[in-house]
Amino acid sequence: MNRKKYILLVLLLISVISLSPFIVILKYGVGYNKERARLGIPSLGNEWERSSFSMSEINYTNPVSEEEKRYHLKKRIQIDWLMNIEKESDYFIIEDKGLAIDVIYNYKNRNPWYIRYFDKSNSKTILSHEQFLDTLRKYDIDIKY
Numbered sequence: 001m002n003r004k005k006y007i008l009l010v011l012l013l014i015s016v017i018s019l020s021p022f023i024v025i026l027k028y029g030v031g032y033n034k035e036r037a038r039l040g041i042p043s044l045g046n047e048w049e050r051s052s053f054s055m056s057e058i059n060y061t062n063p064v065s066e067e068e069k070r071y072h073l074k075k076r077i078q079i080d081w082l083m084n085i086e087k088e089s090d091y092f093i094i095e096d097k098g099l100a101i102d103v104i105y106n107y108k109n110r111n112p113w114y115i116r117y118f119d120k121s122n123s124k125t126i127l128s129h130e131q132f133l134d135t136l137r138k139y140d141i142d143i144k145y
Contacts, residue, residue, distance in 0.1 A: 028058065028077050028085050039112075040129065041105050042090045042143040044075055055079070069095040070139050094139050103132060 033043040048060040051074070058077045076089040085107055092101040098120035106112045115127040117135065127135065136143060 027083070028079070032085075036088075039105065041088055042072055042075070042103070045072075045144065048075070055081075070141050072141065072143060092136070092141060094141070097139070099139075101127070101132065101135065 030044050030046055036043050044060055045062060048062050051059045051061045053059065056079055058079070060075045060077075062072055062074065064071045064073070071093055072090060073093050074091045076087075077085060078087040078089075080086050087107065088105045090103040092103070094100070100118045102116045102118070104114040106114065113129045113132075115129065115132045117125045117127050117132075119125075
């Protein structure tokens, strides 16, 4: 390979690597909500703020008001080295009851849901997807699809 082609290849590789977090944000941001809805995964709100991102994950935070006591706080989107989505994690808070729910959807698993429910004593209970949805309804939390 001649030197010019080698330099062009290196520059192209550097460009792709440096742009990949932005490509991932565009690919799996709000525009991916239709697929989330199809799978039953909580959506990403238009007003959510990107709190951090890298080549392996993007973190979003819901800008909730001080008055809210029951809400969907954050979402983490994990990406593999080929920029394919691996997992999504959602975190819900029920402040007035001292509860938190951590929801993980693993795109690569046959049984993709892993849902943990924490109470004030920090004891953990594993929930099914149906129990998770029932819990959100019970505490009047809308997850928007």
